[in-house]
Amino acid sequence: MRTLVIGDIHGGLRALHQIIERAKVTPNDTLIFLGDYVDGWSQSPQVINRLIELRSTNNCIFIRGNHDELLLHWLRDGKDNELWFEHGGEATLNAYESVDKVTKQLHIDFLLSLDDYYLDNKNRLFLHAGFTNMNGVKYEYFSKLFYWDRTLWETALSLDTSIKPNDLLYPKRLTLYDEIYIGHTPVTRINETVPIHRACIWNIDTGAAFTGPLTIMDIDTKEYWQSEPLHHLYFDEKGRN
Template structure:
């Protein structure tokens, strides 16, 4: 996707898998209070499974008007976009949370259900983001391969349960989502931090200032935990 080399004077904040948990997202963003010189990176899977994917996208669009928002594509956005483009059957997407997304958009049978601003948002999603000593992607990475040469399978689909990759050859610290910790705990192995804390399944939504390691968490009802 992109690499940004000029340093920000604000915070660098990553948010794990949102999965339609808009109430938790709003609570997290209210606590963070993003400023114009902050960078907020969402790690993918904004949609599916949770109750309000449409609302979560709208919240992020509003957030992007106040701060620097970098939104990455997860495997759930990939499934949805492939269905909308006609390149993939709808069956897998619906089975893994697409029904809830369609419900949130008031689906009436047509595939043009996305408002134009949401369509532009989804089409703009990137695969990775590099900033200072950190990089961000949805799922994982091949430690020996430059980020611009990584496969989509690795960036969006690889589960950490299949194996946590070794440090990336760049020496940068990875922040990822995708592999949900059902106990709501952050996985931190030093060179990799996973922020998917299973919000839609009763865990929490997690955000972290990657420099200071300050953490914000909210449960699906929007109650702040930290």
């Protein structure tokens, strides 16, 4: 039995199919999704349908992403905004034009069920973006930071590697958990398209919303599988480019 972690999908159903096939996922595998299931490519409703289906075959953990929260606000409350529209929301709005009310309600229920974070019995933390409280996620005052924060990853990226975890200058947030798995900030920003490890953090967002692939990784062996770059799978779309 494996535990597999999946990066940001952003409406790319074809890529999700590819990684499930390439990783040879079986019902014995636990799947941890790091959020941002929607916004970007044209199949956001179909992605959510597939995730709901996976609940019936696998032990699944679904983390909340910032784009998932934005979709919930629109589906449930009719709330949208220009910034969301420009950053992937337009494709999602268009895709939902052909979705019936019953399915929309199922999607609302799914979005409401998402977890802010997951901490396993080996002190491995899974969340979409980050946290700011120096004592950890259970003490975070501002829960939206679990799916909006970028400072945790920026801290890990900028950390002087000569500073060791027992040093007084070492960021305390990076000592609390044995491993932290995140998405949210694509590694394509540092010209990478594979999972990147800095300090105790693994960033699994390999840029599927833009020009990178979607990634699934075995958290024990660190073996990973990737889809084709999504702009090749959706060659007639722009995604979030």
